[in-house]
Amino acid sequence: MTQPPPTPSARPGISIPDLLVALALTALGVALFIGSREIPFGINAVVGPRVFPLIVSVGLTALGVLLTVSVLRGDRAEPAAEEDTDLNAPVNLGAPAIILGGFVLGAAVLTWAGFVIGTAIMYFSVAWAFGERRVGLMAGVALAVALVTYVAFTRGLGLSLPPGFLKGIL
Amino acid sequence: MDALTSLFAGFETALTPLNLLWALIGVTLGTLVGVLPGIGPALTVALLLPVTAKLPPVSAFIMFAGIYYGGMFGGSTTSILLNTPGESASIITALEGNKMARKGRAAAALATAAIGSFIAGTIGTLLLTFAAPAIADIAVQITPSAKFALIMLAFVTISATFGGSPLRGLLSLFVGLAIGLVGTDLQSGQARFALGRPELLDGIDFITVVIGLFAIGETLYVASRLRKGKGSVIKLEGGATLSKQDWRRSWGPWLRGTALGFPFGAIPAGGAEIPTFLSYTLEKRLSKHPEEFGQGAIEGVAGPEAANNASAAGVLVPLLTLGLPTSATAAILLAAFQQYGLQPGPLLFLTNGDLVWGLIASLYIGNVMLLALNLPLAPVWARLLLIPRPFLYAGILVFSTVGVYSLNNSVFDLGLLALFGVIGYGMRRFDFPVTPAIIGVVLGPTAEAQFRTALQQSNGDFSIFVRQPFTAFLMLCVLAALVVPQVLKFRARRAA
Numbered sequence: 044m045t046q047p048p049p050t051p052s053a054r055p056g057i058s059i060p061d062l063l064v065a066l067a068l069t070a071l072g073v074a075l076f077i078g079s080r081e082i083p084f085g086i087n088a089v090v091g092p093r094v095f096p097l098i099v100s101v102g103l104t105a106l107g108v109l110l111t112v113s114v115l116r117g118d119r120a121e122p123a124a125e126e127d128t129d130l131n132a133p134v135n136l137g138a139p140a141i142i143l144g145g146f147v148l149g150a151a152v153l154t155w156a157g158f159v160i161g162t163a164i165m166y167f168s169v170a171w172a173f174g175e176r177r178v179g180l181m182a183g184v185a186l187a188v189a190l191v192t193y194v195a196f197t198r199g200l201g202l203s204l205p206p207g208f209l210k211g212i213l
Numbered sequence: 214m215d216a217l218t219s220l221f222a223g224f225e226t227a228l229t230p231l232n233l234l235w236a237l238i239g240v241t242l243g244t245l246v247g248v249l250p251g252i253g254p255a256l257t258v259a260l261l262l263p264v265t266a267k268l269p270p271v272s273a274f275i276m277f278a279g280i281y282y283g284g285m286f287g288g289s290t291t292s293i294l295l296n297t298p299g300e301s302a303s304i305i306t307a308l309e310g311n312k313m314a315r316k317g318r319a320a321a322a323l324a325t326a327a328i329g330s331f332i333a334g335t336i337g338t339l340l341l342t343f344a345a346p347a348i349a350d351i352a353v354q355i356t357p358s359a360k361f362a363l364i365m366l367a368f369v370t371i372s373a374t375f376g377g378s379p380l381r382g383l384l385s386l387f388v389g390l391a392i393g394l395v396g397t398d399l400q401s402g403q404a405r406f407a408l409g410r411p412e413l414l415d416g417i418d419f420i421t422v423v424i425g426l427f428a429i430g431e432t433l434y435v436a437s438r439l440r441k442g443k444g445s446v447i448k449l450e451g452g453a454t455l456s457k458q459d460w461r462r463s464w465g466p467w468l469r470g471t472a473l474g475f476p477f478g479a480i481p482a483g484g485a486e487i488p489t490f491l492s493y494t495l496e497k498r499l500s501k502h503p504e505e506f507g508q509g510a511i512e513g514v515a516g517p518e519a520a521n522n523a524s525a526a527g528v529l530v531p532l533l534t535l536g537l538p539t540s541a542t543a544a545i546l547l548a549a550f551q552q553y554g555l556q557p558g559p560l561l562f563l564t565n566g567d568l569v570w571g572l573i574a575s576l577y578i579g580n581v582m583l584l585a586l587n588l589p590l591a592p593v594w595a596r597l598l599l600i601p602r603p604f605l606y607a608g609i610l611v612f613s614t615v616g617v618y619s620l621n622n623s624v625f626d627l628g629l630l631a632l633f634g635v636i637g638y639g640m641r642r643f644d645f646p647v648t649p650a651i652i653g654v655v656l657g658p659t660a661e662a663q664f665r666t667a668l669q670q671s672n673g674d675f676s677i678f679v680r681q682p683f684t685a686f687l688m689l690c691v692l693a694a695l696v697v698p699q700v701l702k703f704r705a706r707r708a709a
Contacts, residue, residue: 064643068384075391075406082405090668092398095661096405099394103387109380120381120644122438125431127251127602129440138436139638143631146429146610150627153618162614166607172436173603184604188611201267202619 058119065114069107075100138172145169157207163189216346223570227578232275235268236575239276240582243283248290248594249605251435254525255541255651256427257284260612262420262549263619270553271568275575277549281542282334282579285525286587289326289518290594294319294447303521304486305493309506309513314447316509323591324455325463325511326518331584333471333519337526338576340475341533345562345573348534352559355535358667358677362687364660366694367481367537372649374694385645388636389653392417399658400665412625419548421617422654423541425630426647428613430637432606437638439602447595454588463515466496470519477520478527481539485524492516526576533557533569536659541648544655 079096124130145168153161166185175181196202226232242264246257261280265273292303293310306326313322355363372382395406396416407413455463470492477488496512497503506513531537536558538544550557555565562569587594617630640647671677679685 061643064639068388071388071391075394078406082403090665090673092401092403092405095664096394099387099390099657103384103391106380106384106387110384113380120642123434123641123644125251125435125641127435127440128438130438132438132440134437135439136437138439139433142433142436142610143635146614146627146631146634150614150624150631153624153627158618162611165610165614169432169436169607169610170603173439173606175601175603181603185607188608192611192615196263196615196619200264202263202615203622204615204619205622 057115057117061114061119062111064120065107065111069104069111072100072102072104072107076104141172142169145172153207154205155207158193158204159186159189160207161189161205162192216343219346219566219570220342220574222567223572223574224577226271226567226571227275227574232272232571232575233578235272235276236279236578237582239279240283240286240579240586241279243280244287244290244583244586244594245283245597247284247287248597249287249600249609250291250295250598251431251606252609253427254281254284254288255423255545256431257287258542258545258549259420259423259427260609260616262545262552263616265549266619270555270565271571273549273553274568274572277546278572278575279579279582281546282330282522282525282576282583284542285522286327286330286583287594289330289521290323290587290591291598293322293326293514294595295598303489305489305517306514306521309493309510309517311447312507312509313511313514318509318511319447320454320591321456321459321511322509322514324588325459325515327584327587327591328455329463329467329470329515329519330522331580332467333474333521333523334526334580334583335577336468336471337475337478337523338573338580341526341529341576342573344479344530345534348530349559349562352534355559356667356681356684357663357670358681359684359687360535361660361663361667362678362684362691363535363537364656364663365691366687367539367652367656368649368660369691369694370481371539371652372646374698377646378644379695379698381645382649385640385647386649386653389422389650390657391653392422392650393654393657399662410625412621412623416658417629417654418617418620418626419654420545420620421626421629422633423545423548423651424613424616425633426637426640426650428609429630429634430641430647432610433634433638434641435602435606437642459511462511465499466492466512466516467519469495469499470516470521471523474520474523475527478524478539479530481531481537485521485540488520488524489517492520529576533561533572534559536561538652538655541651544651547655 075096079093079100082093082096084091084093122130146165149161149165152164163185166188167181170181170185193204197204227236242261243257246252246260247254252260258277258280265276268276288303289306289310292307293314295311310322310326313319368386372386373379395413397404397414404414473492473495474485474488478485493513493516496516497506500506500510500512528540528543531539532543532547536547536556538547547557555561613630614627617626620626637647667677668675678688
């Protein structure tokens, strides 16, 4: 799951990830173009609902091709430097996968198990992915944050969030 | 003195006890969320949208004004104490302010940032008060074709002219435009790119895109390249204060920074980055002791911070008078207006004058509140920086979920949120700027509507975009904004 970060100067040649991104953008443009042609012209309108999507899709395709060409000529993207990141650390794709997994799981059980349980699952998975391992503390904090958020938004601000099977208690 | 009369009416709206309370809650929440590392002003406003969901429009916007300025304030605190800029406009503050803090002058750095922001914000709001009605009067007469050209200009300047890579900026913009196309076409009732999903017929909620690209994208990206070990947070004893000598060295940069920042915010030039850099360079050149720059010169915090906040006020000029957002944060404010069924633009001054002027008046009030809050409470905000990263980012994800789920109470939207989170991760990893995509989503539908209206009026004659003098002039500007930077780059390369 870990790989050393590519250093631009040390590795000449074509960067495969960059190429895949460029091709994906081009493909998206083409797909939109095909989709645009299925939109009817519209009746008695000078410019129908179809024109703008055509412009956008042609533009996107053209730009995608330009990016593909520049990547083939050796251009590669510099990953962004954000807060709390270390560009020299090995890239760990396991952590984002855990976050996404936890998010999807939490979202899937949200209506059935309720907002508190669902978001507590999300909270726990992010904390785990960020390297926290004090499980008892994490579970406690996750439930506390989810509960306080739920009460604040439903009682305080009048939003409706799903109570799930805790319906009678909350 | 039309503007003054309207402004006094606005103060009557904003000074009711309840609205003052909303303004106070707004600035407090804005500062609180803005201080958190990893959350810039744009995300601050987006995450706090659900808080205002059940308020009447006037109170909601008064609170937004507080959140908007509060988020800016909070960001500078983080930059000074943590050396991690939340957004590109705070890079300079992080550079020079953190150096000051390391030398034990954190209190002075925070104070010059806070007072400078207050002065810049107040002058900026004054300029807004008098410029906005005048511009709105002219803007009423702008034709659809010129409006379309104006949006094109904003597109090009924000995505291509001032960014690092015009190609990546334009790609980001077009992806945003594509997202904006999804849903039912308002003029013909025709569904577009809805993939047969009923949830997509209403289009993709803009807030889902923003929170996905900014919050989820950021969380995924940081998790993939987490910095091991603790960031060093500067300890702060007591509130933020300025000595007499600091005052003497700060007031000039404050005023000059304001003068640079406001016009840059008011034109579509990609936000506050450029004026903060310009202000820094200018102060260095004017300084009697340029050798201090880079070592913690107070002018290097005072000027850019003022420029940053003046630009935040300047951004509101095109937003309120033309409905044209020139930064990601402004785009989110525009979306907030649209949620209430309001379309910012020249007509808003006529139809909802009390709301607009109440908002402008509360900007003054919010600025005073922020100053009162931030000088004594600086140590409290500094505490927030000590939150362990796992718990902080987990909390951001929970709040993102609330914000998106509460839009339509739909789990489908959470799936979209995850999708945009992955796209946001890719944008950070492959160096695509996020702001053009945001602007594309928000302004795309407006651009299309103006384009079609213009062509309806000309019976399909495309030459309307070059025949009207003002439109033609704007179109020339669009061309220049695309071509000139490339020519300059080419010549620089030739010379090198």
